[in-house]
Amino acid sequence: ETGVTQSPTHLIKTRGQQVTLRCSSQSGHNTVSWYQQALGQGPQFIFQYYREEENGRGNFPPRFSGLQFPNYSSELNVNALELDDSALYLCASSFQAGNTIYFGEGSWLTVV
Amino acid sequence: AQKVTQAQTEISVVEKEDVTLDCVYETRDTTYYLFWYKQPPSGELVFLIRRNSFDEQNEISGRYSWNFQKSTSSFNFTITASQVVDSAVYFCALSEGEFGNEKLTFGTGTRLTIIP
Numbered sequence: 001e002t003g004v005t006q007s008p009t010h011l012i013k014t015r016g017q018q019v020t021l022r023c024s025s026q027s028g029h030n031t032v033s034w035y036q037q038a039l040g041q042g043p044q045f046i047f048q049y050y051r052e053e054e055n056g057r058g059n060f061p062p063r064f065s066g067l068q069f070p071n072y073s074s075e076l077n078v079n080a081l082e083l084d085d086s087a088l089y090l091c092a093s094s095f096q097a098g099n100t101i102y103f104g105e106g107s108w109l110t111v112v
Numbered sequence: 113a114q115k116v117t118q119a120q121t122e123i124s125v126v127e128k129e130d131v132t133l134d135c136v137y138e139t140r141d142t143t144y145y146l147f148w149y150k151q152p153p154s155g156e157l158v159f160l161i162r163r164n165s166f167d168e169q170n171e172i173s174g175r176y177s178w179n180f181q182k183s184t185s186s187f188n189f190t191i192t193a194s195q196v197v198d199s200a201v202y203f204c205a206l207s208e209g210e211f212g213n214e215k216l217t218f219g220t221g222t223r224l225t226i227i228p
Binding site: 002033035041042043044045048055056058088090092100101102103104105106108 | 116147149154155156157158159162203205207214215216217218219220221
């Protein structure tokens with residue numbers, strides 16, 4: 001039990017639609033990161049938020065966007081969904097001071 | 113650029129055997145952190161260990177042990193007396209920077225199957 005919860009756990013969307021994934025961080029963790037994990041691959045870094053500001057971004061197009069709220073919960077939004085967006089989306093939280101990074105169970109997104 | 117290589121795609125061993133998972137990393141930073149995570153079929157990444165670049169001491173936690181060698185840029189993970197519950201995909205990851213919670217670069221993972 002990591003204290004990081006994600007919703008929804010599974011969802012199916014149609015190509016071209018938009019999706020919002022949510023993450024509730026472990027209490028006191030002010031840093032949240034999102035990762036995309038395609039089938040059979042390692043997780044790929046999408047972006048990180050620290051105290052509500054974007055603090056680094058991976059090689060993902062602008063249609064991937066995010067938010068972090070004052071309570072440090074977070075959202076990942078993906079617009080204009082493509083078939084290749086089908087993946088497990090993982091949220092990770094940590095307290096920025098060299099502590100451990102904890103992951104949630106992820107949201108399985110299928111785009112048809 | 114940072115990179116993590118896990119050359120072993122799949123490993124199968126019989127229960128109670130020892131098994132070592134290899135991890136080789138590349139980084140230009142002198143300060144960095146290395147991680148191992150376990151991913152069962154449910155998908156959650158379970159934290160196993162975090163080690164900074166200045167601490168080369170090997171670590172043992174129960175049946176798990178880690179061998180960090182900066183000279184060969186390796187951070188290998190050994191499970192002693194393996195059990196069926198150890199079956200999972202294991203990921204090695206690298207984070208550059210002083211805090212160790214910045215972007216994680218993952219390897220492609222090693223799928224470990226323990227045969228009863």
